[in-house]
Amino acid sequence: MTEIIAHRGSSGTHPENTMAAFIEAERVKADGLEFDVHMTKDERLVVIHDERVDRTTNGNGWVKAFTLKELKKLNAGTAKYSSEKIPTLKEVFGWAAGNNLRLNIELKTGLIDYPKLEERVIDMIKQFGLENRVILSSFNHYSIEKIHKIDSRIETAILFMEGLFEPWKYARSIGASALHCHRRAAAPEMIQGAVRAKMAIRLFTVNKKADLQRFMNSGCTGIFTDWPERAVHARKTLKKT
Numbered sequence: 001m002t003e004i005i006a007h008r009g010s011s012g013t014h015p016e017n018t019m020a021a022f023i024e025a026e027r028v029k030a031d032g033l034e035f036d037v038h039m040t041k042d043e044r045l046v047v048i049h050d051e052r053v054d055r056t057t058n059g060n061g062w063v064k065a066f067t068l069k070e071l072k073k074l075n076a077g078t079a080k081y082s083s084e085k086i087p088t089l090k091e092v093f094g095w096a097a098g099n100n101l102r103l104n105i106e107l108k109t110g111l112i113d114y115p116k117l118e119e120r121v122i123d124m125i126k127q128f129g130l131e132n133r134v135i136l137s138s139f140n141h142y143s144i145e146k147i148h149k150i151d152s153r154i155e156t157a158i159l160f161m162e163g164l165f166e167p168w169k170y171a172r173s174i175g176a177s178a179l180h181c182h183r184r185a186a187a188p189e190m191i192q193g194a195v196r197a198k199m200a201i202r203l204f205t206v207n208k209k210a211d212l213q214r215f216m217n218s219g220c221t222g223i224f225t226d227w228p229e230r231a232v233h234a235r236k237t238l239k240k241t
Contacts, residue, residue, distance in 0.1 A: 006033050018081070103134050104134075157178035186203050
């Protein structure tokens with residue numbers, strides 16, 4: 001059965017990477033969440049996609065230039081969800097301890113070299129006992145190799161946008177255990193090859209009904225979607241046919 005992972009929470013219906021979006025994803029019975037982690041000026045781990053706060057809050061500037069207290073003053077919501085704030089990773093983990101959702105954490109280390117971000121995230125995973133529920137992914141594959149060296153038990157995934165040839169071989173060479181691929185680069189032979197190689201392959205970001213049905217029939221391990229309720233319905237429909 002194809003895993004349904006809510007991309008930045010239920011971001012099609014709620015403000016992305018907020019507790020409201022995560023709670024909605026759980027309500028509609030997604031299998032997991034995907035969210036992003038950056039670090040503040042005072043070295044706190046926070047959940048937000050961009051390196052800057054401009055697009056998703058009423059503030060402006062780099063995440064790394066704010067203290068946590070300063071970030072918490074910003075509004076990360078919308079008119080309908082006006083009370084949302086940027087959550088900390090600790091807050092998300094504390095909430096997740098009460099459910100069984102898979103947690104895909106994207107480490108945003110591609111543009112900014114946050115000091116020991118990988119170690120800090122892994123320490124918090126262990127603090128909450130979430131080692132078996134977490135996938136750590138990144139477009140920065142040096143981060144993936146580093147995670148594998150720190151703790152090889154934690155599942156890791158390489159993020160990529162291109163039609164790579166036999167990417168499962170490369171992924172294994174750096175200790176990764178899954179492929180997270182853009183849907184446009186997910187050729188049928190890549191999906192089939194990953195399945196034969198017994199490597200998980202999950203596709204992002206799949207929102208259209210036709211794409212949901214096509215990829216769910218393709219044998220891929222999972223899909224990331226902004227509309228998890230729509231995806232859950234599509235999966236139920238497939239099971240009946």
